Amino acid sequence: MSRQVDVIVAGGGSAGLAAALAAARQGADTLLIERQTKLGGMGTSALVHTFCGLFHPDVSQPWAWVNPGIAQEIGQQMLERTGQAGPELMGRVYVLRQHPTLYAQIADELCAALPHLTVLSGAEWIGLRQDGDWELEVITRGSVKKLRAPALVDTTGDATGARLCDPSWCTQAEPARLYRPAYISAFHGVTGVHDDAWRLTVGAMIVRAVRDEKLPAAAMGAGFRDSPFVGETFLTLDLEAGQGDWDPFDPVKRARVEQEGRAVTLALWRLLRAEHADFKDCAPPMLPTKAGIRETARYLGDYVITGDDLASSRRFEDEIALAAWPMEKRENARGPKFRYFDQPLPPGIPARCLKREAVPGLFFAGRCLSADHEALASLRVMGTCMATGEAAGKMAVDFALRR
Amino acid sequence: MSSISTQAVIDLIQKFHIVDTEEPLTPDSDLFSCGLDSLAMMQLMLHLERDFNVRISPAEMTRNHFASPEVLATWLSHPNRTPA
The missing domain is CATH 3.50.50.60 (FAD/NAD(P)-binding domain)
Incomplete structure (x- = not known):
């Protein structure tokens, strides 16, 4: 046919x-x-x-x-x-x-x-x-x-x-030089005003938690950016993806990247819900269909x-x-x-x-x-x-x- | 709390490649125009805490405090700052 x-x-x-x-x-x-x-x-x-x-x-x-x-x-x-x-x-x-x-x-x-x-x-x-x-x-x-x-x-x-x-x-x-994948999720119900000072404070909180081993190191580069709609904020993580080991055509490595993206995203959600007032009533983030491949x-x-x-x-x-x-x-x-x-x-x-x-x-x-x-x-x-x-x-x- | 010299801050920024700049850093270099982004600020915070035995709270992470090596050193050395 x-x-x-x-x-x-x-x-x-x-x-x-x-x-x-x-x-x-x-x-x-x-x-x-x-x-x-x-x-x-x-x-x-x-x-x-x-x-x-x-x-x-x-x-x-x-x-x-x-x-x-x-x-x-x-x-x-x-x-x-x-x-x-x-x-x-x-x-x-x-x-x-x-x-x-x-x-x-x-x-x-x-x-x-x-x-x-x-x-x-x-x-x-x-x-x-x-x-x-x-x-x-x-x-x-x-x-x-x-x-x-x-x-x-x-x-x-x-x-x-x-x-x-x-x-x-x-x-x-x-x-080793391939641009790293990004893992992006959508958080709903985050309150507050998310200006530059807010992002720096949240960033510092995350970095401190990484240092205190309350978050995996992969959470280090996490960044939030508001959607055009009130109450919705996107989280972007850049994943190391095994650095030199990364191969976007290897389904086992792809699976590992997707799993890591989910695990780090949810660890961040848990930490911020517990430690940051603006995340107190935040639902579990909506996950992407797949990591963003660059x-x-x-x-x-x-x-x-x-x-x-x-x-x-x-x-x-x-x-x-x-x-x-x-x-x-x-x-x-x-x-x-x-x-x-x-x-x-x-x-x-x-x-x-x-x-x-x-x-x-x-x-x-x-x-x-x-x-x-x-x-x-x-x-x-x-x-x-x-x-x-x-x-x-x-x-x-x-x-x-x-x- | 011991005072932290501007030169020590410059040395630390260079040692850990916090900013990518071809020009040498001076006490009043604008760190943000040298490429200090929010992620680099976080890395710098960790190195400052480790090397100078200070504690920087998340609320203190403002662009004003990180404007230049001299501003940063003066702020970190200020006697009113909470010690580590």
């Missing part, structure tokens, strides 16, 4: 959502494959609650959308549904607080409006070959299906297409964009979107190291980072576009993923029509 379409988009995170919308809006028969049951990826399943990379990096000026198109459209929808007037200035960047539930709703509505777009949920991509068209195999609850299209967009975040078909198309940082494998395209390209705000003739977020490097759980652009000007992202000349009909975007380890620390954020995803979706349609 096989199904033929114009464009297949594999992976329904921020990049894949934008790619599928862009392709279907141009009239291409499009399939969007997602292994979870919500679209939005990290922004829904991992509870990442900020849209980064949506705004011009010059914070001396009023905020402005940096990429027109689907990124701005989703950002605007989120502003309206959360009742916010604009993004917030956090340090040296504008950030839009987003709500994972509302993101899932926006994604559903945008997809449902397009008759040419079919979303496949709970579908794991297990095979890829090329025989003129791309033929993908996906499995849902033991049932295997074949899907065929001339154009394929890989927005899995993991370069799954390359790893299934030809691993020489992709690359991966050594385990880096796995990515493609080697016709160009590999570098950290130096971004730092120097380099522009390209074939650019398809602009980067906006500083390189936020999280190689350990001791907090991020930022490399900002030298000037507050957005660098370009060339189309060559989304394709590979020798593999026609294959496009990639989001976290698995062609970038070096340092550039990835900027380009992996959701706002930028939407922009690169949209561009890859359009490139896929162009390819399918030319055929």
Whole structure:
């Protein structure tokens, strides 16, 4: 049993959502494959609650959308549904607080409006070959299906297409340098005003508890940030994930990371309920579907964009979107190291980072576009993923029509 | 309580790589513009407590107290502070 379409988009995170919308809006028969049951990826399943990379990096000026198109459209929808007037200035960047539930709703509505777009949920991509068209195999609850299209967009975040078909198309940082996963949960019923002073006090309480061995060391980097809705606060933990031992493709290690995230989150909940008045009546936190993965494998395209390209705000003739977020490097759980652009000007992202000349009909975007380890620390954020995803979706349609 | 010198605070910040800065730290270096974020503040708190035998309560963790090495040393040495 096989199904033929114009464009297949594999992976329904921020990049894949934008790619599928862009392709279907141009009239291409499009399939969007997602292994979870919500679209939005990290922004829904991992509870990442900020849209980064949506705004011009010059914070001396009023905020402005940096990429027109689907990124701005989703950002605007989120502003309206959360009742916010604009993004917030956090340090040296504008950030839009987003709500994972509302993101899932926006994604559903945008997809449902397009008759040419079919979303496949709970579908794991297990095979890829090329025989003129791309033929993908996906499995849902033991049932295997074949899907065929001339154009394929890989927005899995993991370069799954390359790893299934030809691993020489992709690359991966050594385990010790891989950006660490984040474990995010939602606390409800936390009272008080959660300003900078509050966060420092809670942080100091946590650090003291770690030192007194009342909390595991992994609680050290815990941080709280309020949702746009009163009474809800998100907790983010950066997990060491075994440092050099971390392998995002090893299910045993994945299980350990998820277990550690839950254990540390609940230990924090217990401690803060007992020791901090604002947490006294706080229910057990809502856990994410999965940890937030920042880096796995990515493609080697016709160009590999570098950290130096971004730092120097380099522009390209074939650019398809602009980067906006500083390189936020999280190689350990001791907090991020930022490399900002030298000037507050957005660098370009060339189309060559989304394709590979020798593999026609294959496009990639989001976290698995062609970038070096340092550039990835900027380009992996959701706002930028939407922009690169949209561009890859359009490139896929162009390819399918030319055929 | 013994007094804590500004230089001792600078040495401790450098020894444990609390901030990432290419320029040398001076008594009035702005620690936050040198990269002291909230997590680094927590690490610094632990090192200060251990090396200088002081106790810093969570409520005392304010940006004012950590503004510069000199401000930090003066505050930690203040006779009105609760001893460890």
